[in-house]
Amino acid sequence: xxxxxxxxxxxxxxxxxxxxxxxxxxxxxxxxxxxxxxxxxxxxxxxxxxxxxxxxxxxxxxxxxxxxxxxxxxxxxxxxxxxxxxxxxxxxxxxxxxxxxxxxxxxxxxxxxxxxxxxxxxxxxxxxxxxxxxxxxxxxxxxxxxxxxxxxxxxxxxxxxxxxxxxxxxxxxxxxxxxxxxxxxxxxxxxxxxxxxxxxxxxxxxxxxxxxxxxxxxxxxxxxxxxxxxxxxxxxxxxxxxxxxxxxxxxxxxxxxxxxxxxxxxxxxxxxxxxxxxxxxxxxxxxxxxxxxxxxxxxxxxxxxxxxxxxxxxxxxxxxxxxxxxxxxxxxxxxxxxxxxxxxxxxxxxxxxxxxxxxxxxxxxxxxxxxxxxxxxxxxxxxxxxxxxxxxxxxxxxxxxxxxxxxxxxxxxxxxxxxxxxxxxxxxxxxxxxxxxxxxxxxxxxxxxxxxxxxxxxxxxxxxxxxxxxxxxxxxxxxxxxxxxxxxxx
Amino acid sequence: xxxxxxxxxxxxxxxxxxxxxxxxxxxxxxxxxxxxxxxxxxxxxxxxxxxxxxxxxxxxxxxxxxxxxxxxxxxxxxxxxxxxxxxxxxxxxxxxxxxxxxxxxxxxxxxxxxxxxxxxxxxxxxxxxxxxxxxxxxxxxxxxxxxxxxxxxxxxxxxxxxxxxxxxxxxxxxxxxxxxxxxxxxxxxxxxxxxxxxxxxxxxxxxxxxxxx
Numbered sequence: 001x002x003x004x005x006x007x008x009x010x011x012x013x014x015x016x017x018x019x020x021x022x023x024x025x026x027x028x029x030x031x032x033x034x035x036x037x038x039x040x041x042x043x044x045x046x047x048x049x050x051x052x053x054x055x056x057x058x059x060x061x062x063x064x065x066x067x068x069x070x071x072x073x074x075x076x077x078x079x080x081x082x083x084x085x086x087x088x089x090x091x092x093x094x095x096x097x098x099x100x101x102x103x104x105x106x107x108x109x110x111x112x113x114x115x116x117x118x119x120x121x122x123x124x125x126x127x128x129x130x131x132x133x134x135x136x137x138x139x140x141x142x143x144x145x146x147x148x149x150x151x152x153x154x155x156x157x158x159x160x161x162x163x164x165x166x167x168x169x170x171x172x173x174x175x176x177x178x179x180x181x182x183x184x185x186x187x188x189x190x191x192x193x194x195x196x197x198x199x200x201x202x203x204x205x206x207x208x209x210x211x212x213x214x215x216x217x218x219x220x221x222x223x224x225x226x227x228x229x230x231x232x233x234x235x236x237x238x239x240x241x242x243x244x245x246x247x248x249x250x251x252x253x254x255x256x257x258x259x260x261x262x263x264x265x266x267x268x269x270x271x272x273x274x275x276x277x278x279x280x281x282x283x284x285x286x287x288x289x290x291x292x293x294x295x296x297x298x299x300x301x302x303x304x305x306x307x308x309x310x311x312x313x314x315x316x317x318x319x320x321x322x323x324x325x326x327x328x329x330x331x332x333x334x335x336x337x338x339x340x341x342x343x344x345x346x347x348x349x350x351x352x353x354x355x356x357x358x359x360x361x362x363x364x365x366x367x368x369x370x371x372x373x374x375x376x377x378x379x380x381x382x383x384x385x386x387x388x389x390x391x392x393x394x395x396x397x398x399x400x401x402x403x404x405x406x407x408x409x410x411x412x413x414x415x416x417x418x419x420x421x422x423x424x425x426x427x428x429x430x431x432x433x434x435x436x437x438x439x440x441x442x443x444x445x446x447x448x449x450x451x452x453x454x455x456x457x458x459x460x461x462x463x464x465x466x467x468x469x470x471x472x473x474x475x476x477x478x479x480x481x482x483x484x485x486x487x488x489x490x
Numbered sequence: 491x492x493x494x495x496x497x498x499x500x501x502x503x504x505x506x507x508x509x510x511x512x513x514x515x516x517x518x519x520x521x522x523x524x525x526x527x528x529x530x531x532x533x534x535x536x537x538x539x540x541x542x543x544x545x546x547x548x549x550x551x552x553x554x555x556x557x558x559x560x561x562x563x564x565x566x567x568x569x570x571x572x573x574x575x576x577x578x579x580x581x582x583x584x585x586x587x588x589x590x591x592x593x594x595x596x597x598x599x600x601x602x603x604x605x606x607x608x609x610x611x612x613x614x615x616x617x618x619x620x621x622x623x624x625x626x627x628x629x630x631x632x633x634x635x636x637x638x639x640x641x642x643x644x645x646x647x648x649x650x651x652x653x654x655x656x657x658x659x660x661x662x663x664x665x666x667x668x669x670x671x672x673x674x675x676x677x678x679x680x681x682x683x684x685x686x687x688x689x690x691x692x693x694x695x696x697x698x699x700x701x702x703x
Contacts, residue, residue: 342567342615351613355595358605363596366568367581367589378581383568383593401684402675403551403583405625408576440677466677471546487580489675490543490550490624 001116001152002135003095003109004142005088007127009045009057010105014080016047023125026050026071028064044076048126087123089228097265100135100223106142108135110223118150134220143168155217159190166211173207180204189215230266232259233324241280241317245309248318252305255323256298263327269294271328273301275308278320285312289356292349292382294330301325304353311357352383374449374458375486376406400464404474406487415475415483426463426475432485434473440466444477464489525669525693527556533618533652537666538643540655541693543624544672549691550624550656553671554579556688557620557654558588568593571616575603576625600630604638607653611642614649622656636663660697668697 007013011029016022031044041061053068064071085104092099092107095117099109111131120129130141131152141153143165163181166174166189186192193215201209213219234255242248252275263269271294278284289304305323342348355364365380414431417424423444428437443463451457461477472489525532533539543550557570571593572579579596581589593616597603600623607621623631643664646653655662662668673692682690 344613344615347613348615351609351615354609355606358609359595359597359602365594366592367579367594369581369584369586369589376580376582378589380594398583398585398684400583400680401682401687402549402680403555404580405551405578406580408578442677442680464677464680466547469546470674470676472675472677487578488546490546490548 001111001131001133002138003111003116004130004132004135004138005092005107005109005127006130006139006142007084007088007105007124009047009051009126010084011045011076011081012047012050012074013124013126014084015074015077017080017084018077019074022072022074023047024049026053026055026068027074028055028061028071029074029076030061084124088127089226091123091127093228098223098225101226102139106139107226108138108223110135116150116152120150133217134214135223136214136219136221137217140165140169140214155193155215156190158215159188159193161189162187163189163192165189171207171211173205173211177204177208177211180208230262230327232262232270232327233322234258235276235320235322237320238318241319243317245306248309248321249302249306251321252323253298253302255321256301259323259325260296260298260301263296263325266327267330268327269296269330270301270325272326273305274324274326275305276320276322277312277314277318278322279314280316280319283316285314287312288361289353290361290382292352293345294328295349296330300349303350304357307350307354307357348383372449373447375447375460376408400489402472402489404487405490407485410476410484410486412482412484413475415477417477423461424477426465426477426483429467429475429485434467434469434471434485436467436469438465439468441475443475462486525667525695527553527691527693528559528688533654534666535617535652536647536650537699538639538646538653538655538662538664539667539669540657540660540662540665541669541671542657542660542696544670545674547675548671549673549675549687550671551583552684552687552691553654553656554592554620554622555584555588555684556691557618558584558591559688568616569618571595571610571619573597573603573606573610573619573621575600575621575623578622578625600626600634604634604642607642608638608645611645611649611651611653614651616651618652618654620654620656623661624656624658626658628659631657631659631661634661639664665697666699667695669693670696 012027015029026049028043028046028050030041043057043059045057046055055064055067092109095109096114099107101107128142130138132138132141133152144161200212236251272290274288276286289308295301366383367378368381370377411432413429415426416428416430417426426438429435441463444461446461448459463475465475466472474486476484476486569591573595575597577596595606597606610619639662671693673690
């Protein structure tokens with residue numbers, strides 16, 4: 001079964017939102033590019049009162065004035081039209097996620113698998129809802145003046161409708177065959193439906209034949225589904241500032257319920273969540289939490305958010321909360337059959353989020369050395385519960401058999417060295433916590449890179465040194481006179 | 491207090507309060523054999539192993555390398571968590587394959603390191619955790635309350651994990667195994683391969699306690 005939502009004269013209804021006292025008067029909105037003083041300006045839309053006076057959309061303004069001297073012309077209100085259209089979309093989505101947008105004022109909803117509404121309380125005045133077995137019949141039914149009955153209109157019900165319904169529904173080709181209907185004395189759609197199909201095809205062409213088939217219930221076309229642009233963000237403002245965690249978590253849970261339902265309808269999951277807290281002092285905090293594994297349940301998202309909230313220290317009450325989810329595809333990979341599995345993957349994700357909340361972003365992960373000789377270049381990849389990407393075997397191998405314990409940042413030191421501008425030889429460390437004479441050394445090892453790109457070229461001389469205290473360090477010289485300790489070989 | 495007097499006092503207390511040691515077996519009288527760090531059985535499950543360097547060039551950085559040696563190959567999941575107390579781990583000193591077996595947790599303070607250890611042990615997904623406190627001054631390490639170590643020990647016992655603490659001096663009051671690392675590396679050893687250096691790692695157990703049954 002299909003439903004059709006139709007708001008006749010949407011531009012007029014939108015314009016009347018600002019002037020509700022004019023509802024009982026015949027009103028019209030002129031086409032956007034027309035001027036009210038132009039007598040040939042066409043009417044874009046008319047309200048039901050004007051329609052009852054015989055005024056139709058598309059007529060010239062002067063002709064409409066002749067028919068109805070009390071007709072009022074209203075300025076078009078595009079913002080109000082958009083808000084009415086948004087209400088229509090929201091209403092259609094509440095019936096079913098599958099619907100077609102025929103125009104800003106008409107939507108056809110596929111009710112397969114859902115319960116059709118039994119009672120119709122229109123949220124907007126003059127919004128019509130009609131039910132039928134095919135999309136086109138539902139569209140025609142919405143054009144009729146019949147009241148909502150709670151059930152699909154039968155083919156016999158359509159037989160009583162006048163052919164002018166086809167014009168209102170803007171059926172393709174109505175301009176060619178409606179005059180013929182008049183000439184042939186066809187007063188209802190039933191008269192047309194009872195004509196032989198073959199004769200109609202020969203005399204009136206394919207458009208009329210298609211209408212005939214629609215009225216016979218033979219055509220049930222596929223809907224061109226409308227997919228609105230989804231946002232996975234929602235915010236809430238609090239009447240009184242929040243000063244504890246519990247009500248904040250409660251509100252976040254409510255928002256997650258909505259956002260997760262949206263993700264679920266698109267078969268997506270959340271890969272990261274971003275939150276913004278606004279405070280009484282007009283300050284705000286924005287944080288982003290990357291989830292180690294895509295999640296799509298509110299409970300799974302609430303844990304990381306709560307962990308992030310617990311790390312915050314706020315000075316004033318919270319007046320607004322904004323949450324946004326980053327949609328990603330859910331994990332579809334099968335877990336390894338032979339490899340090691342985590343005991344509790346769900347807890348693993350939560351632990352990683354807590355660690356990141358404790359240490360800050362980019363402090364937890366699996367190190368991947370970069371394919372470069374530039375010192376201390378690596379990237380951290382997330383440790384997913386499924387294992388994620390495997391390590392790419394780097395072509396750069398460890399420079400020394402004894403691992404370096406790196407100083408971050410490196411220790412700047414003063415060094416006594418032989419006088420040689422290009423290749424100095426260090427003799428002793430003169431400053432820093434490890435000052436002392438150098439007993440032995442290996443080097444220098446000149447290293448350079450990125451010399452082909454201006455601005456990022458680097459060059460350094462390295463030594464492995466051993467002090468009298470048996471401590472070993474990596475000493476680096478940047479010509480002409482800068483020295484630093486990169487780390488210790490402990 | 492002279493050592494003889496102290497030993498006498500300890501003996502009297504042991505006789506008077508035999509349960510006061512609460513499940514801890516006395517230090518073994520027999521000499522403890524050397525421990526091979528590349529053998530996973532060296533590090534007892536459900537207890538804390540503390541490794542203390544005897545001198546600055548004892549090769550403590552090789553401990554992580556030795557632990558990575560006997561991890562399962564071809565697993566995309568990390569097997570070992572390294573709680574890097576002062577962010578001194580150098581990925582460039584290891585192959586990318588070794589790095590892929592290690593979850594690197596980069597801390598800045600001893601408090602962060604202990605909290606991170608608490609989280610990762612409470613999680614219980616990684617069987618072995620290394621906490622590296624070598625780079626901190628002793629004054630900062632002294633501020634870690636001993637109750638924190640006992641709490642970590644309870645977590646380890648609950649989840650049957652293994653915690654290896656690298657510290658500049660004996661620090662963990664409830665360590666079930668304390669190893670002294672006394673191999674001496676010099677610049678001459680830079681000509682050896684890493685495997686050869688790992689074989690030259692020399693450890694001596696200085697404390698060994700049995701778990702309470």
